[in-house]
Amino acid sequence: MFQGTNLACVRGDRKLFESISFKLEAGGLMQVNGPNGSGKTSLLRILCGLSSPGMGIISWNDVAIGTLGSEYFRELTYIGHLSGTKDDLTALENLRISSALAGQKISDKQAQDALTYMGLRGRESLPAKVLSQGQRRRVALARLLVCKTKLWILDEPLAALDVSAVKLMQALLEQHLKQEGMVIMTTHQDIDVTAASTIQLQLA
């Protein structure tokens, strides 16, 4: 269970949001909505533990994430605006290294399969700098296929993706939710994901 209680975020002397509370059960999806600049990314970074909230507590299975430390990171996959792909590495190397960094060592074969699933067959050994924006995004998202984490926090995962990739993502999210996973995401695109429970969080 992932729970946030009374969260607030202050940037400078501006309050981005306050008294945000939610409770996400296994198999639950939380969509964070709001206009540009309403603090969606800030909220997701706080939920990851990258920055600390101005107020409030975030707990994973009733333990505050600050005290869990790396135990929490083991359950978490975060894909932010910046995809974390290195220009000078190939798609395959990028995927293998980013998975290893996330504590999940994968073989060449596994990485190859994940990239094929994401529609990057034949482009595995191209350096990421020659890939298009959408293809880089696919490389980053391929990590979701190989990681075995419970909680996915995705910041605009559908940005720059084409229609077929959005469908792919939708299937991937539904499968993850069916396996008792949890997803927190922001998006400006319409996506229809069926989940055991869906929370819509509106930021002003």
Place this chain on the structure above:
Amino acid sequence: MFFWIVQRDLLLAVRRRSDVLTTLFFFIIVVSLFPLSVGPEMNMLRTMAPGVVWVAALLASMLSLGRLFASDYLDGTLEQMLLSPHSLPFLVLGKALAHWLVSGVPLVMMAPVLGIQYDLPLDALFVLTLSLMLGTPVLSLIGAIGAGLTLGLRGSGVLVSLLVLPLYIPVLIFGAGAVEANMAGVEFDAHLSLLGAFLLVSIVFAPWAAAASLRVSME
């Protein structure tokens, strides 16, 4: 994981050779310009050699500090490192080791060759190389703290110099001191022992400090 990071950074350095060569060429040029501009006064060259080589190594090492975390910061890899279940200080230690292998080791290898221009005797060349070997990793480790603190700031290059230079000075004094002591015919063990001590202390403490500074910078 430690070796994954080292391997990755070395791979990146191989793919982007110009960065590595910039540091090395800077070092070679600075050290080579002094004998040309000062003139072939052997005694003077010999006395200034340790200082010049060490200052050049220090500046060259500082030149490459900006790249230690900057590219990872810009493409989002650093966020992933902070969220990694592996311990961040270890990842930082891996990055510092890779930084030293890429920017420090070439300097150590070039130093004896460049020292010949200053008419250094053979055993002084040996001590110079040894002192650089012990001292340059300290520069990378301490530099990591400064690079972490100034991450994403404007004019971080100047700021990082101001932050780390005072911490570099003991290394400079004992590094150059070892060679001077050797040429004066005095025991130089004490200088090298102190450099070794600096190295051990910074291996233990610098990664923690750098990891903490990265967390602060990424807030």
